[in-house]
Amino acid sequence: MINEKYRCPGCGVAMEFDPATQKLHCEFCNSSYTVKEMETMQEEMKAAMEKHGIDYTKEIPGFAESDPEASGEEAPADNASEAAGAGSSPATSETIQMRVLHCNSCGGELAVTDTEASSFCPFCGQATVVTERLEGWLKPDYIIPFKVTKEEAEQTIRKRLKKGFFIPRKIKNFETECLRGIYVPFWMYDVYYGDTQYWTYEVNRNRYFSQTKHCRRSGDCTLLDMTLDASSLVPDGSSQRLEPYDMSELKKFDAAYLSGFYSNRHDMGAKQLEQLAIQRAANLFDAYIEKDVKNSLTSRRNAKLFSSDPIGKAMNPRYALLPVWFLTFRTDDEPHTILVNGQTGKMVGAVPYVKWKAVTLFLLLLALCSAPLVLLSLIVIPFLLDGMDPEEKAKLAWQLGAGSAVLVTLVWRAVWKRYDAMTKSRELTESKVTNRFVRERQGR
Amino acid sequence: MHFVTIIGIVAGAAVGLALALFFTVCIVKKSNDIGDSMGTLRDFHSNVNVFDSSNDVDKDRSSYINTNQVFREHLYEAIEEAQKREEKRKAVKQLRR
Numbered sequence: 001m002i003n004e005k006y007r008c009p010g011c012g013v014a015m016e017f018d019p020a021t022q023k024l025h026c027e028f029c030n031s032s033y034t035v036k037e038m039e040t041m042q043e044e045m046k047a048a049m050e051k052h053g054i055d056y057t058k059e060i061p062g063f064a065e066s067d068p069e070a071s072g073e074e075a076p077a078d079n080a081s082e083a084a085g086a087g088s089s090p091a092t093s094e095t096i097q098m099r100v101l102h103c104n105s106c107g108g109e110l111a112v113t114d115t116e117a118s119s120f121c122p123f124c125g126q127a128t129v130v131t132e133r134l135e136g137w138l139k140p141d142y143i144i145p146f147k148v149t150k151e152e153a154e155q156t157i158r159k160r161l162k163k164g165f166f167i168p169r170k171i172k173n174f175e176t177e178c179l180r181g182i183y184v185p186f187w188m189y190d191v192y193y194g195d196t197q198y199w200t201y202e203v204n205r206n207r208y209f210s211q212t213k214h215c216r217r218s219g220d221c222t223l224l225d226m227t228l229d230a231s232s233l234v235p236d237g238s239s240q241r242l243e244p245y246d247m248s249e250l251k252k253f254d255a256a257y258l259s260g261f262y263s264n265r266h267d268m269g270a271k272q273l274e275q276l277a278i279q280r281a282a283n284l285f286d287a288y289i290e291k292d293v294k295n296s297l298t299s300r301r302n303a304k305l306f307s308s309d310p311i312g313k314a315m316n317p318r319y320a321l322l323p324v325w326f327l328t329f330r331t332d333d334e335p336h337t338i339l340v341n342g343q344t345g346k347m348v349g350a351v352p353y354v355k356w357k358a359v360t361l362f363l364l365l366l367a368l369c370s371a372p373l374v375l376l377s378l379i380v381i382p383f384l385l386d387g388m389d390p391e392e393k394a395k396l397a398w399q400l401g402a403g404s405a406v407l408v409t410l411v412w413r414a415v416w417k418r419y420d421a422m423t424k425s426r427e428l429t430e431s432k433v434t435n436r437f438v439r440e441r442q443g444r
Numbered sequence: 445m446h447f448v449t450i451i452g453i454v455a456g457a458a459v460g461l462a463l464a465l466f467f468t469v470c471i472v473k474k475s476n477d478i479g480d481s482m483g484t485l486r487d488f489h490s491n492v493n494v495f496d497s498s499n500d501v502d503k504d505r506s507s508y509i510n511t512n513q514v515f516r517e518h519l520y521e522a523i524e525e526a527q528k529r530e531e532k533r534k535a536v537k538q539l540r541r
Contacts, residue, residue: 164475190529192522194515198501218496218511222522223488224529243483252537284485288492296499311515316526338478348479353472362468369467370460377452385446397448404455411462418469425477 006129006259009033009041014105014126016260019146019342024256035256101128115231117265118183118258119441127259138265140253142188142320144245146181146261146342153325153340154179156347166353171336174329180438181342183263183321184239185230187270188247193281194220195310199293201303214306215297217289223281226314227322228273230266233437236276238428241348242341245322249343253321262441263321270317278312326438335435350425493518 008015008026015033018025023032033041101110108123118129148156154176161172196218202210225247229239251257286305294303323342328335338349385393428434473480485491496511 160478164478166472166475190522190526192519194511194518196496196511213499214501215499216496216501217494218514219492219494220515220518221485221490221492222525223485223490224526226483226488240482241479244487284488285492288485289494292492292494292497296497309511311512311519313519313523315523316530318530346479350477350480353476358468358472361471362464365464365467366461369463370457373456373460374453377449377456381449381452382446385448393446393448397451400448400451400455404459408458408462411459411466415462415466415469418466418473421480422469422473422477425480 006038006127006256009038014128014259016127017145017257018260019149022145022147024259035254038256039254101130103128113440115233115264115267116262116441118255118261118263120262129255129258129263139319140185140321141318142250143183143253143257144247144249144320144322144343145251145257146323147249148323148325148340148342148345150179150181150325152345153181153342154327156340156345157327157338157349160347161351164351166357167351168331168354170331171329171351174331174336177328177330178439179325179327180441181261181323181325182438183258183261184234184324185264185266186227186239186320186322187230187266187268187273187277188318188320189226189228189274189277189314190316191223191226191277191281191312191314192220193223193278193285193310193312194218195282195285195289195308197286197289197293197308198306199303200306201297203298215293217293219285219289220311221281221285223284226277226280227320228277228280230268230270230273230319231264231437232267233264233433235428235431235434237424238339238348238431238434239324241425241428242322242324242339242346245341245343250320258321261323266319270319274314274317277314281312282310326434328435328438334430335432336429337431337434337438338429349429350422351429352426 006015006024007013008029008031010031011026011029013026013028015024015026015038017023017035018032021032023034024038025032101112102108103110103121103124103126105126106121106124108121110119110121110128112119112130116130118127120127161167161174164172196216199215199217200212201215202212205211227239227243227245229236290305297303325340325342327338327340329338330336336349336351338347340347384396388396495514
């Protein structure tokens with residue numbers, strides 16, 4: 001239901017939050033008010049109505065809900081079990097639970113999924129906030145309002161894609177399918193993580209024998225405001241790449257910020273994600289310790305983790321809505337969804353590359369890298385071989401073969417790591433789940 | 445041509461090929477994979493506090509610290525800190541209102 005406080009005090013038209021001015025803006029009479037000003041006016045209005053004995057709750061115009069039984073709709077899955085952190089089962093990939101609301105401005109029907117908290121009337125374009133999904137245990141504690149405008153988000157994506165040398169032309173000149181500003185639900189935790197790790201490594205005792213040694217690291221860390229997305233419809237990989245958000249700009253939640261944007265309520269409870277938060281802290285901690293161990297050892301040979309005794313606790317869960325722009329487009333019937341952090345403007349997405357350009361570059365680099373090494377072998381090795389006895393020649397051959405094999409293996413691992421990361425990023429960008437998450441909303 | 449020279453040529457070509465592949469993947473990734481970084485320790489205002497470090501445990505037996513005790517103390521401190529932070533944040537918000 002749309003609340004009166006998002007209506008323009010001057011002309012009564014629904015107002016929308018403008019990221020550029022950080023104010024609620026009325027497109028009809030061009031007036032703007034801050035969220036605080038609107039709240040003050042709302043309080044004054046309520047006081048005046050109470051003084052004159054008017055029931056202000058009946059005066060609030062907005063979206064009337066259609067009768068679920070009459071329309072054959074199922075009631076929403078908002079239940080108390082979610083409050084305890086159990087979370088509702090999300091809509092399956094085949095079925096989407098929809099709920100029909102009626103616009104009080106034009107009477108049109110507005111269909112929302114069971115997790116949507118704000119949307120638009122597809123007929124008259126009026127912004128609406130489903131306030132019942134933002135009350136009680138569903139009420140977010142914090143929000144970061146959109147700072148990046150719709151135009152800026154699209155401009156950022158176009159500019160960046162145009163710069164990519166290996167990006168196909170049809171992607172550079174993509175036609176936007178839809179661009180939606182969505183507040184994505186997140187749980188924020190403070191996570192304490194500590195661990196005592198024992199590592200083994202090998203050092204040479206003499207020419208033939210090596211000795212295994214042990215090293216120990218004990219340490220801990222407290223990670224503040226770690227965010228984990230609380231919507232099962234947004235892949236974790238995509239939401240984590242949108243980081244970092246500037247948490248100093250967190251604001252106490254006010255539904256006025258949602259006006260003019262889409263938003264979802266969480267469908268994963270705080271308890272469900274606690275282990276994931278600890279796991280993320282563990283990954284960051286382990287990476288730090290691994291680097292520390294490998295940098296401090298004189299011999300890194302076969303350095304590996306032998307045992308660990310971790311302790312982790314996710315504390316103080318807070319529910320926050322964070323702004324994300326989702327842009328979808330299609331090439332060769334393949335969906336692509338590019339994300340932009342609605343606060344910092346960080347863009348996230350991976351697109352296919354032009355194969356012939358990549359092959360040309362590879363051949364060029366192959367000529368540049370291989371030719372000097374081959375020439376060097378042709379010129380230097382015959383000189384080295386002069387005066388060598390057969391045993392020394394065999395030793396040199398072995399050293400050359402083994403050395404290059406080790407080097408090629410190391411480089412190949414680095415290549416595979418990067419290629420794998422790129423493939424995973426592309427899978428996220430081409431994910432049909434994310435694409436549907438954006439497209440299933442009614443546009444205006 | 446001596447067999448050592450042939451091995452040298454093959455080794456050089458193989459290393460060159462691997463390096464060419466590596467640079468190609470790096471350049472293509474830089475061009476087409478945008479924003480692939482995730483939040484780091486610094487983004488969560490954290491530094492790892494290493495309070496016990498030994499590169500040769502068998503040699504430095506005397507330096508052993510009862511880490512469980514330290515963890516427990518630090519965990520209680522962290523819980524208190526988190527509670528204080530949240531209370532402070534709420535108080536600031538209330539004052540602003």
